[in-house]
Amino acid sequence: MLEEDKLENQFTMFCWHWKRPMDTPVRNxxxxxxxxxxxxxxxxxxxxxxxxxFVPIQTKMVDLSLLSTAEIDWLNDYHHQTWEKVSPLVSGSVRQWLWNxxxxxxxxx
Known part of the structure; x- marks a missing residue:
């Protein structure tokens, strides 16, 4: 069996931790x-x-000046997908929070 065969149909998690202890990690x-x-x-x-x-990445925790144009495009596309998939499922203050x-x-x- 090839190594790549072992990967297909598996689940994994992308996890990004900040250096400060109280920061919430991004997990997808x-x-x-x-x-x-x-x-x-x-x-x-x-x-x-x-x-x-699909959970918004807190952009206030990201130094946008360090990101390339491609990385900002990825972040904006991810947030667009998040809005499209999640907004029909929520309402009221949760929907407003998601929008913001x-x-x-x-x-x-």
Whole structure:
């Protein structure tokens, strides 16, 4: 069995901890699956992740000036997906909180 065969259909967690002890880590559950790529070098399949949980990343905890344009785009896309998937399931103050925490961000001047 190839090593990549062991990964497909597994679950994993992306976890990002800040250095301060009271900070809440970012945790997202991911499902490992084969993905379609424009190139399959040597006929080898490639694994990717399907996001299973959607919780806004607290951008006030991120120094946006350190992120590349691609990283900011990823963050904004993730927040857009979070809004699209979660907003139909919540209402009232929870929906407003979700709205406030999934707005696009930009690189500071």
């Amino acid at each position: 559950l991911l499902f490992v699956k084969e993905i379609d790529t424009p190139n399959r070098f040597g006929g080898i399949g490639y694994m990717g992740f399907e996001k299973l949980t 925490n999934t707005r696009p961000v930009g690189k500071p001047n």
